Amino acid sequence: MALLTVSGLGVTIGTLSPLDDVSFEAHKGEILGLVGESGSGKSLTAMAVMGLLGRIGGRVSSGSILFDGQELVGLRDSSYRRLRGKRIALISQNPMTSLDPIVRIGAQIDQVSLLHLRLSKPAAKARSIDLMQQLRIPDAETLHRAYPHQLSGGMKQRIVIAMALAADPDLIIADEPTTALDVTIQAQIIQIMVDLVRARDLALILITHDMGVVAQACNRVVVLYAGRVAETNTTQAIFASPCHPYTASLIGCIPSRDQAEGTLLGIPGTVPGVLNYPKGCRFHPRCGDAMQVCARTVPPTTAQPTGSVACHLHEVVT
Amino acid sequence: MSALVSLLGLTRDFSTGSGFLKARRVMRAVDDVTLDIPRGSVTGVVGESGCGKSTLGRLVLRLISASSGSVTYDDTDLGTLSPGAMRKMRRNMQMVFQDPYSAIDPRYTIRRTLLEPYQVQRTPLPDAEARLQELMSMVGLNPDLAASYPHQLSGGQKQRVGIARALALNPSFLVLDEPTASLDVSIQAQIIALLEGLQRDLGLTYLFISHDLSLVRYFCDQVVVMYMGRVVEVLPKARDTPHHPYAQALTNSHFEPDPTRRKQVQILKGEIPSPFNLPPGCAFAARCPAATPLCHSDRPALESASSGHQIACHHPQG
Amino acid sequence: MALRFLWGVVHTPRGGASAFVLMLVIACALFAPLIAPYGYALQNLPGSNTSPNALHWLGTDEFGRDLLSRIIHGARTSLTVAVTAISISVVVGMTFGAIAGYFGGMFDRVVTAVVDLTWSFPEILIALILIAIIGTGTESIIIAISIAYLAQFTRLTRAQVMALRQETYIEATVNLGAGHFHVIFRHLLPNAITPVIVAGMLAIGDAIILEATLGFFGLGAQPPIPSWGAMMSSGTAQIFIAPWIILFPGAAIALTVISINLFGDALIDALNIRSRLRDV
Incomplete structure (x- = not known):
């Protein structure tokens, strides 16, 4: 059974509806990739699951978020607080926003297990150092006493991951966790997360715009475009035989290892913002396979052998 | 194929502001770079943040002055030019910037932005409107956008304006x-x-200049790999296999958008050294799996291995 | 675009009310001889210190001069001094600030040191010291006030220019082969000017008070030319028998300054530049 089931999720901010009918499942021991370009709604989805939409003046307008059998939509703030950090943890893009610059990093990790696991101080410290070692942070005993500014970006992001793990959560949502980091460091953080998910039977939702990271790390992928799910499938199927033209074009945007010169195309047009979402299928103005119906009606989501796709090309004609 | 631009021993130091009770610290952002950029080809510079690649680009254009070394453009040593002659010279060498959002004056229309080069270079245009149309269609912009301000354009459109401006002269x-x-x-x-x-x-x-290996491999002829301000390897063809351990780590950290080519990432030990306090030997030695005591004490020089291939390593791999 | 923008500011309650008062004051200053019912120097000793009545709406002073007429003419003095002084201050301050912020180096260090030094004294003290050196009179107080406010605009422009210098479009312009003149006058100053102008507008309010204060000490416009500060000063002697002499010029100052501040505030909000004006 899925640990997290999001179905028909819609989000409104004021009069805007930046997220529409989003459905997916996250399973234990698996990494789910949430892929999309700017304005696709991937971070908004994470905020909805974390119950943080209120901070930006948004709210869930439809659908449900089931976490371990519990409905999160409409959950009271106090109940959400018990869930956040303890059972669902967030790793954000910029490690600096998650770390308090004037508190020793050890104390910041300790605090999580003191608060959520009610450990004693020495036990919390031992747990933090153990976590740091698991994340292959060298010289964990010394760094436990260091301040955030003494660490490199990659090391800080490992500390943030350690904090996320400290309460032993079931679900981690990582929002572009490596985007601000250098490639060699990114590769290592991704590797560490893949190992963690296997070792601890975690569910991880990895939000990214990088198809390389998706191919490397994810078990399943949800492709978002302009606030809707274009396609969802296993990573293998998404890359081997993408159903949605957007998915296919997106993969085509990254030159492959032996791509001949002059064959890179890109997707024409621009990524639409929430103020000018096109009618019908939101991808149709940029789609090479667009038909007349695409401009008129929203494509229904149809099941595929291992996933689903929202495209008129794959509509089942009855 | 002759070189259009030649760099000889190009070096640039930055110092942190020395002031009251503050020690002056010097950082070598670019260290002794010697390189030929062949006419009509694409030379790629790859490296991680802080490796000096952007500084190198600005040194080549003399947007910042070199601490030592020279840049020769078409047999003219740019260092010998008077400020006025250098300003005239700039029409031959232009730049496209990373951040299209701040690369255009927010108070300038696209029209004014694209005609500014002629005003600056005191080059009267017989038919400004025709040239404007030509430039805009050259970069795939609708000429109707000429009266727009940058905040009315998308990021991609702004970058096209940046390219058109660079091409104007x-x-x-x-x-x-x-x-x-x-x-x-x-x-x-x-x-x-x-x-x-x-x-x-x-x-x-x-x-x-890029940090993205897939783009560099697709787009470039010759590739220069930089680490901590120095060139560590020059590959005459972008798809050649690197032999420098750092260049290999970079390649190995790059994820292909293909789940059948997943990588086992080797976790590099050691930290990136401070640019203010580089070790006497190879800057990569602390993180290098193949490092020997020689690497920690002696800095390897950049030497030609085979035709066009240069490497700065005591123990080239594979 | 600029007109439509101003229209938008005027259509807020705060912006509209303050703009109305300001227009009135400016009209008084421009057309004083046409608006004022009497001449500002017209004496009528038997009718001195009359309280407000149908003939003299705001009463008369100790020489029997019509107070309303003197206040209307006084607007001319106050505004002329304040606007001229601040204009000089803005132009000179922008020049110093732009050169210091753009080129840096020795000039910048000297300018910053002088600005920091004058910043630590109140404007009135600087003005008083200068008047002690150059003497009294309208021209003198214009010079004194303009120098007193110089530090503010130098500092603000310098900060703006230093921030804008980091923008990529400045580097792009240099890379096109542009000289310093082009970069400063075509890119830096046009982008830096808005907050400086708004700060200048607000400073006019302060300058009116400073002018009145100097006038109160008898250092400004010489009699019989009316100035609000001098009128208040002469009113102090009659404060118990004819309080309107000190009250109405004071009210004119307060109303004008409050309107300027409210209008400036409305502009700052409409232009969304509050952050750019902070900490300078």
Whole structure:
């Protein structure tokens, strides 16, 4: 059974509806990739699951978020607080926003297990150092006493991951966790997360715009475009035989290892913002396979052998 | 193929402001770079943040002055030019910037932005409107946008304006400083395709600065790998296998958008050294799996291994 | 675009009310001889210190001069001094600030040191010291006030220019082969000017008070030319028998300054530049 089931999720901010009918499942021991370009709604989805939409003046307008059998939509703030950090943890893009610059990093990790696991101080410290070692942070005993500014970006992001793990959560949502980091460091953080998910039977939702990271790390992928799910499938199927033209074009945007010169195309047009979402299928103005119906009606989501796709090309004609 | 631009021993030091009760600290951002940029080809510079690649690009264009070393453009040593002669020289060598959002004066219309080069260079245009139309269609912009202000354009459109401005004076040499790094993936591919077509049609010479190996491999002829301000390896063909352990780590950290080619990432031990306090030996030695005591004490010089291939390593791999 | 923008500011309650008062004051200053019912120097000793009545709406002073007429003419003095002084201050301050912020180096260090030094004294003290050196009179107080406010605009422009210098479009312009003149006058100053102008507008309010204060000490416009500060000063002697002499010029100052501040505030909000004006 899925640990997290999001179905028909819609989000409104004021009069805007930046997220529409989003459905997916996250399973234990698996990494789910949430892929999309700017304005696709991937971070908004994470905020909805974390119950943080209120901070930006948004709210869930439809659908449900089931976490371990519990409905999160409409959950009271106090109940959400018990869930956040303890059972669902967030790793954000910029490690600096998650770390308090004037508190020793050890104390910041300790605090999580003191608060959520009610450990004693020495036990919390031992747990933090153990976590740091698991994340292959060298010289964990010394760094436990260091301040955030003494660490490199990659090391800080490992500390943030350690904090996320400290309460032993079931679900981690990582929002572009490596985007601000250098490639060699990114590769290592991704590797560490893949190992963690296997070792601890975690569910991880990895939000990214990088198809390389998706191919490397994810078990399943949800492709978002302009606030809707274009396609969802296993990573293998998404890359081997993408159903949605957007998915296919997106993969085509990254030159492959032996791509001949002059064959890179890109997707024409621009990524639409929430103020000018096109009618019908939101991808149709940029789609090479667009038909007349695409401009008129929203494509229904149809099941595929291992996933689903929202495209008129794959509509089942009855 | 002769070199259009030659760098000889190019070095640049930055010092942190020395002041009251503050020790002056010197950082060598670019260290002794000697390089030929062949006419009509694309030379890629790869490296991680802080490796000096952007500083190198600005040194080549003399947007910042070198601490020592020289830049020769078409047999003219730029260091010997008077400020006025250098300003005239700039029409031959232009730059496309990483951040299209701040690269255009917010108070300038697109029209004024694209005609500014002629005003600055005191080059009267017989027919400004015709040239404007020509430039805009050259970069795939609708000429109707001429009266728009930059805040009315998308990131991709702004970058096209940046490219058109760089091309206005018919330069032969362009420095492309991460021109797609702040764009969405689907837009990034459009821009690369555009730059590729322009290079072919106008016979331009590019210095392409990037951290993205897939783009460099696709787009470049010669590739220069930098680490901590120094060139560690020059590959005559972008798809050649690197032999420097750092260049290999970089390649190994790059994830292909293909789940059948997943990588086992080797976790590098050791930390990146401080640029203010580089070790006497090879800057990569602390993180290098093949390092020996020699690497920690003696800095390897950049030496030719085979035709066009240069490497700075005591123990080249594979 | 600029007109439509101003229209938008005027259509807020705060912006509209303050703009109305300001227009009135400016009209008084421009057309004083046409608006004022009497001449500002017209004496009528038997009718001195009359309280407000139908003939003299605001009463008369100790020489029997019509107070309303003197206040209307006084607007001319106050505004002329304040606007001229601040204009000089803005132009000179922008020049110093732009050069210091753009080129840096020795000039910048000297300018910053002088600005920091004058910043630590109140404007009135600087003005008083200068008047002690150059003497009294309208021209003198214009010079004194303009120098007193110089530090503010130098500092603000310098900060703006230093921030804008980091923008990529400045580097792009230099890379096109542009000289310093082009970069400063075509890019830096046009982008830096808005907050400086708004700060200048607000400073006019302060300058009116400073002018009145100097006038109160008898250092400004010389009699019989009316100035609000001098009128208040002469009113102090009659404060118990004819309080309107000190009250109405004071009210004119307060109303004008409050309107300027409210209008400036409305502009700052409409232009969304509050952050750019902070900490300078």
